[in-house]
Amino acid sequence: MSDNKRLAFSIISFLHDQLSSGNLSSGAQESLEVAVQCLETAFEVSADDRSLAVPLTLPEIFADATRETSSQVNNNATVNTVGDxxxxxxxxxxxxxxxxxxxxxxxxxxxxxxxxxxxxxxxxxxxxxxxxxxxxxxxxxxxxxxxxxxxxxxxxxxxxxxxxxxxxxxxxxxxxxxxxxxxxxxxxxxxxxxxxxxxxxxxxxxxASPTAGMGGMDLAGLLSNPSFMNMASSLMTNPQVQQMMSGMMSGAYGGGAGGTGGGGGVPGGLPGAASGRDLSGLIQAGQQFAQQMQQENPELIEQLRSQIRNRLPSAGNDEQP
Missing domain, CATH: 1.25.40.10 (Tetratricopeptide repeat domain)
Incomplete structure (x- = not known):
């Protein structure tokens, strides 16, 4: 019954708006006043009871309903107007x-x-x-x-x-x-x-996930490979590699700034000649490490190569209309 009362209240509000518009004849005004009284009596509502008010007025509700119907008709017309x-x-x-x-x-x-x-x-x-x-x-x-x-x-x-x-x-x-x-x-x-x-x-x-390594390589799987980790540990315990790393770190953060350590300084305090020798030695050690991996575990090397090949873009998988 509350919905019926809200509807009656909306109709009564609409009729009151029409009465206050001043566009009606005296006879029409009397008819609307009688209609308001009949609605208030029949539905036991009062125009002053704002608890029955709804967010939209009756004309707004009607406009929304007719707009949706018109849109539906237009859409159907668009479909139906496409002839053979x-x-x-x-x-x-x-x-x-x-x-x-x-x-x-x-x-x-x-x-x-x-x-x-x-x-x-x-x-x-x-x-x-x-x-x-x-x-x-x-x-x-x-x-x-x-x-x-x-x-x-x-x-x-x-x-x-x-x-x-x-x-x-x-x-x-x-x-x-x-x-x-x-x-x-x-x-x-x-x-x-x-x-x-x-x-x-x-x-x-x-x-592209956080667990993947650079270039799409499975870095997490690589680091969990015992053969790879054993060879990496062997490389890092090599006295020659340790000496080179120590020299590079001391050159970068030690007293070589401004070129006073000999060999000609470079910005950042890393002596140019020393850095060149250490970098060359580090590259040589890396090459030895790669050769050792190839000899001791060729399957791992092939696995790495396969991972790199699989990450290259693949063509020929498109479709035609």
């Missing part, structure tokens, strides 16, 4: 765009797909194909927007999710790309392209 001739014309334009994609004329393809969208904006394929052309032109942000449009029209369009993944991966948003590749695979489980691109995106996402 327009659909056929849009398909012809799409096919022209596909022909341009085959000859790698991507800018022209974008134009044809855009014309197809203008004729029939309710076809998800046109947006998805234009996203592919935009990606070829390096406009990955535009491709993402077109994929969003395609998914909005057809939420079960697997190719739109796959192309969204490609565009996001190109923007280095690998975590988001993984989500869209997984959705594409849910809709098309046998698509090898989605599987391959998902694996690449997951690898790159792992490489």
């Amino acid at each position: 001739d327009e659909r056929a014309e849009a398909e012809r334009l799409k096919n022209d765009g596909n022909d341009q994609m085959k000859v790698e004329n991507y800018a022209a393809a974008v134009e044809f797909y855009s014309k197809a969208i203008a004729v029939n904006p309710q076809n998800a394929v046109y947006y998805c194909n234009r996203a592919a052309a935009l990606s070829k032109l390096g406009n990955y942000a535009g491709a993402v927007q077109d994929c969003e449009q395609a998914i909005g029209i057809d939420p079960n369009y697997s190719k739109a999710y796959g192309r969204m993944g490609l565009a996001l991966a190109s923007l280095n948003k690998h975590a988001e790309a993984v989500t869209f590749y997984k959705k594409a695979l849910e809709l098309d489980p046998d698509n090898d392209s989605y599987k391959s691109n998902l694996k690449i995106a997951e690898d790159k996402m792992d490489a």
Whole structure:
């Protein structure tokens, strides 16, 4: 009953506003006054009871309701106004765009797909194909927007999710790309392209994580490798390496500033000649360390090389319209 009272109160408030407008004849005013009294009696409400007031006035509520209805009608009209001739014309334009994609004329393809969208904006394929052309032109942000449009029209369009993944991966948003590749695979489980691109995106996402080393290398796994750590310990206990490190540290932080330590100073207090000798020796020790690793554990070296190769960008995983 409280909602009915609120509605009655809103009607009474509206009638009071009409009475105070001064635009009514004396007869109309008397009729509205009678109507107000009848409503107050029937619903046991008073125009002075502000606890029944709602945030919007009755005209505002009516305006919102009619605005939503008009929008719905206009949207339906847009869909229904695409006739058979327009659909056929849009398909012809799409096919022209596909022909341009085959000859790698991507800018022209974008134009044809855009014309197809203008004729029939309710076809998800046109947006998805234009996203592919935009990606070829390096406009990955535009491709993402077109994929969003395609998914909005057809939420079960697997190719739109796959192309969204490609565009996001190109923007280095690998975590988001993984989500869209997984959705594409849910809709098309046998698509090898989605599987391959998902694996690449997951690898790159792992490489960007805090546990990954420089250049995408698994530094955490490397440091947990007993063979690597044993050889590293052997290198650091080498007297020659310890002497060189000690000389570099004393040169950098000791009394060599201003070149008084001999050999010609450089900014920061590190003697130039001494630093050159120590750096050369350190490089030589590193080369010896690498040779020792190659001899004692060639499998580990090959593993490192494989990790580096796997982090290189992979081509040939794109799709065509």
